[in-house]
Amino acid sequence: MSVIEKFRTMEYGPAPEDPKESLHWLDLHNRRFAHFIAGEWKAPSEGKYFETFDPSTGDKIAEVAQGSAADIDAAVKAARAALKGWQALTPHSRAKFLYALARQVQKHSRRLAVLETIDNGKPIRESRDIDIPLVARHFYYHAGWAQLLDQEFPGYQTCGVVGQIIPWNFPLLMLAWKIAPALATGNTVVLKPAEYTPLTALAFAEICNEVGLPKGVVNIVTGDGSTGEALAKHPGVDKIAFTGSTEVGRAIRRATASSHKKLSLELGGKSPFIIFEDADLDGAVEGLVDAIWFNQGQVCCAGSRLLMQESIAEKLTKKLQARMSTLRVGAPLDKAIDIGAIVARVQLERIDRLVKQGVAEGATCWQPDVVLPSRGLFYKPTLLSNVQPASIVAQQEIFGPVLAAMTFRTPKEAVELANNTVYGLAASVWSESVNVALHVAAQLKAGVVWVNSTNLFDAACGFGGYRESGFGREGGREGLREYLEPAWFRKAPPLRAKSAKRPDQAEVANPTIDRTVKLFIGGKQARPDSGYSLEIRGKNGKLLGESPLGNRKDVRNAVEAARKAESWSKATAHNRAQVLYYIAENLSQRSGEISSRLAAAVGKKQATQELKTSIERLFSYAAWTDKFDGAVHNPPFRNISIAMNEPLGTVGVICPAQTPLLGFFSLVLPLIAAGNSVVAVPSETYPLIAGDLYQVFETSDLPGVVVNIVTGRASELLKVLAEHDDLDAVWCYGDAEMCATAKALSVGNLKQVWTNEGREIDFFHKAQGEGPWYLEHAYQVKNIWVPYGE
Ligand code: NAI
Numbered sequence: 001m002s003v004i005e006k007f008r009t010m011e012y013g014p015a016p017e018d019p020k021e022s023l024h025w026l027d028l029h030n031r032r033f034a035h036f037i038a039g040e041w042k043a044p045s046e047g048k049y050f051e052t053f054d055p056s057t058g059d060k061i062a063e064v065a066q067g068s069a070a071d072i073d074a075a076v077k078a079a080r081a082a083l084k085g086w087q088a089l090t091p092h093s094r095a096k097f098l099y100a101l102a103r104q105v106q107k108h109s110r111r112l113a114v115l116e117t118i119d120n121g122k123p124i125r126e127s128r129d130i131d132i133p134l135v136a137r138h139f140y141y142h143a144g145w146a147q148l149l150d151q152e153f154p155g156y157q158t159c160g161v162v163g164q165i166i167p168w169n170f171p172l173l174m175l176a177w178k179i180a181p182a183l184a185t186g187n188t189v190v191l192k193p194a195e196y197t198p199l200t201a202l203a204f205a206e207i208c209n210e211v212g213l214p215k216g217v218v219n220i221v222t223g224d225g226s227t228g229e230a231l232a233k234h235p236g237v238d239k240i241a242f243t244g245s246t247e248v249g250r251a252i253r254r255a256t257a258s259s260h261k262k263l264s265l266e267l268g269g270k271s272p273f274i275i276f277e278d279a280d281l282d283g284a285v286e287g288l289v290d291a292i293w294f295n296q297g298q299v300c301c302a303g304s305r306l307l308m309q310e311s312i313a314e315k316l317t318k319k320l321q322a323r324m325s326t327l328r329v330g331a332p333l334d335k336a337i338d339i340g341a342i343v344a345r346v347q348l349e350r351i352d353r354l355v356k357q358g359v360a361e362g363a364t365c366w367q368p369d370v371v372l373p374s375r376g377l378f379y380k381p382t383l384l385s386n387v388q389p390a391s392i393v394a395q396q397e398i399f400g401p402v403l404a405a406m407t408f409r410t411p412k413e414a415v416e417l418a419n420n421t422v423y424g425l426a427a428s429v430w431s432e433s434v435n436v437a438l439h440v441a442a443q444l445k446a447g448v449v450w451v452n453s454t455n456l457f458d459a460a461c462g463f464g465g466y467r468e469s470g471f472g473r474e475g476g477r478e479g480l481r482e483y484l485e486p487a488w489f490r491k492a493p494p495l496r497a498k499s500a501k502r503p504d505q506a507e508v509a510n511p512t513i514d515r516t517v518k519l520f521i522g523g524k525q526a527r528p529d530s531g532y533s534l535e536i537r538g539k540n541g542k543l544l545g546e547s548p549l550g551n552r553k554d555v556r557n558a559v560e561a562a563r564k565a566e567s568w569s570k571a572t573a574h575n576r577a578q579v580l581y582y583i584a585e586n587l588s589q590r591s592g593e594i595s596s597r598l599a600a601a602v603g604k605k606q607a608t609q610e611l612k613t614s615i616e617r618l619f620s621y622a623a624w625t626d627k628f629d630g631a632v633h634n635p636p637f638r639n640i641s642i643a644m645n646e647p648l649g650t651v652g653v654i655c656p657a658q659t660p661l662l663g664f665f666s667l668v669l670p671l672i673a674a675g676n677s678v679v680a681v682p683s684e685t686y687p688l689i690a691g692d693l694y695q696v697f698e699t700s701d702l703p704g705v706v707v708n709i710v711t712g713r714a715s716e717l718l719k720v721l722a723e724h725d726d727l728d729a730v731w732c733y734g735d736a737e738m739c740a741t742a743k744a745l746s747v748g749n750l751k752q753v754w755t756n757e758g759r760e761i762d763f764f765h766k767a768q769g770e771g772p773w774y775l776e777h778a779y780q781v782k783n784i785w786v787p788y789g790e
Pocket of ligand 1 (some may be wrong): 229244252266267347350397398
């Protein structure tokens with residue numbers, strides 16, 4: 001018998017991990033856990049507990065406190081009380097605590113891995129070799145950021161008390177992704193673990209005490225969705241970080257809309273796994289095993305949509321089926337199994353329901369002939385072929401070991417299929433041609449793209465999604481920014497009433513001709529659909545001109561035009577910079593006439609200042625355009641990860657009322673410098689500035705579709721922009737009510753919303769009015785992982 005034959009017929013014996021230590025730890029706690037508040041175990045205020053089960057056996061593991069609103073309140077108060085002391089520590093002291101947490105996690109790594117596997121059902125190989133080492137790596141990495149905070153983020157300030165809500169698929173790892181950056185930046189935390197998997201978070205609570213972390217810096221309240229909801233709504237929380245379903249992400253966006261809470265959402269995905277005909281097919285099949293059968297497919301970035309080039313589909317499917325037949329499903333504590341248990345019955349039923357629906361819609365279901373354990377929650381690795389792109393199994397997140405396969409002919413078709421989803425979390429591209437792989441990677445709408453690899457993570461490389469996969473990043477420098485804010489912005493006063501900045505009578509220059517401006521859509525001056533105009537008057541009551549009253553239809557036309565600005569996002573940074581310089585040149589040439597007209601609305605002094613500062617601002621962004629680069633990371637694998645700054649896409653902008661020219665430029669310039677296109681609503685006080693702006697744009701080589709201008713009532717147009725599903729983001733400068741509206745109405749496609757939080761920004765002041773803070777919001781980071789070596 002040859003060695004190969006021996007391998008084929010070889011039987012595996014069971015190799016069970018001994019859970020004794022972890023069970024002993026559970027027994028030490030009498031298998032009953034209270035909340036961890038202010039460094040102490042606190043019984044739930046309503047005295048209620050719920051049970052947590054081992055999904056591979058159905059056996060009860062322990063009882064855990066059900067958190068009420070009162071428990072959340074106590075935890076938030078504890079975090080608030082601890083904040084001052086924690087912030088008063090030197091960066092080095094905080095770094096030492098993070099370092100100690102990393103060390104302690106490593107010391108208890110086996111106990112944590114076993115506990116995770118018992119509670120979640122994931123194979124011990126994964127919790128031992130992937131989850132827990134990455135947890136330690138996150139604390140080490142962020143110990144470094146804590147140390148460097150002052151040097152690397154001057155002028156920034158901690159958010160304060162952070163509420164963090166995490167899911168059950170990587171319980172301790174998600175805790176680390178959330179807690180490490182929060183503590184490194186000087187925040188204090190209230191964390192709510194998922195109801196199916198609270199145990200490792202409670203073990204971590206104990207570790208916090210073991211390293212002497214000041215009481216109240218980390219608080220853990222267990223419970224279900226209602227506990228999470230109480231945390232998201234608590235007025236004492238300054239920021240919410242959430243990972244979980246898109247549906248709950250939407251609910252949290254709504255619940256936090258009228259507050260100043262910063263929000264980051266890491267939501268679902270339906271990530272494509274694209275295999276070209278020149279790929280190493282055996283490597284790609286192994287990649288698929290990692291992509292969709294890792295953690296039973298309960299991974300937000302699971303490669304759940306297989307896109308195969310038609311020419312290799314048959315061959316690849318056979319190889320894949322052969323490999324699937326060797327996957328071992330069984331007891332998660334057995335070191336020789338590949339697929340463990342599904343976390344809960346409701347998830348198992350959901351997977352089964354979706355697969356049946358997919359089959360009813362025409363998909364072919366194939367499962368290997370593997371025997372599932374007689375008890376516990378298990379599901380066979382599943383391949384669905386002949387899946388139509390519109391089928392439920394190609395569109396919805398199944399969150400189970402189910403791969404939906406489709407074919408494509410050309411790279412263009414692959415990109416179209418890959419992007420045919422509301423999500424945009426991750427993607428995997430397989431080709432031996434680095435040119436093809438990188439060309440495709442650049443076109444994918446996803447926060448992470450793995451070339452010839454999959455499911456690689458590192459604390460130094462940001463992770464997060466586009467579109468309905470959420471916003472904000474975790475990991476890397478960009479992840480830290482989620483927990484910081486410019487110090488001046490937090491202290492900025494509320495926006496003054498619109499009339500406050502109107503000029504005195506004496507200041508008003510008299511324009512000679514009344515002006516009627518138009519909308520500016522797709523590079524053309526357009527009349528408003530409504531057929532109405534608004535009279536615009538100076539403070540002295542004199543009619544300055546008329547501006548069109550834009551409506552829903554005008555905004556729709558403007559978005560449609562702005563969507564055609566692809567050539568702008570693909571233009572070189574040098575080209576974009578040249579256009580911005582040219583706008584500055586033309587603005588400067590016309591500054592006399594523009595300034596005298598603007599003076600009628602804002603006074604001579606302000607008008608002159610607005611012109612001068614706008615020209616400077618154009619120079620600043622022209623300068624930034626080819627300098628605000630991404631980064632290259634060196635994660636601890638044979639990979640580089642290229643962090644690219646990519647434009648958001650098409651952005652709706654509500655411009656400041658008080659500084660009609662400078663306010664417009666301060667918001668629009670960083671966006672177009674970054675390669676976005678915009679639909680801008682200019683100052684409601686003086687929308688006539690639009691006429692001057694489009695005349696300057698028309699003579700400055702700016703492609704007509706890049707900046708579209710719709711004048712009208714800002715609060716009405718804001719609603720249309722926020723609800724528009726084809727916009728990628730909204731920037732809104734307005735009072736607190738407008739800012740809340742922008743956030744609340746954006747839940748449809750979960751577009752990114754950035755507002756002034758109803759505060760006054762002094763656009764004349766360089767530190768407030770321009771720079772990286774704006775550019776960081778105008779870009780999103782895409783990490784492209786590229787392996788090297790043989
Ligand atoms: P979920 O989104 O309901 O749960 C995630 C966390 O949010 C848990 O801690 C939960 O208690 C909490 N939560 C629930 N309702 C809340 C509310 N109204 N306010 C604040 N917090 C709330 O996810 P679930 O129901 O466990 O899983 C359903 C589906 O969600 C999965 O099948 C999968 O498709 C997706 N999911 C995606 C995850 C990801 O990593 N992106 C993780 C978990 C689930």
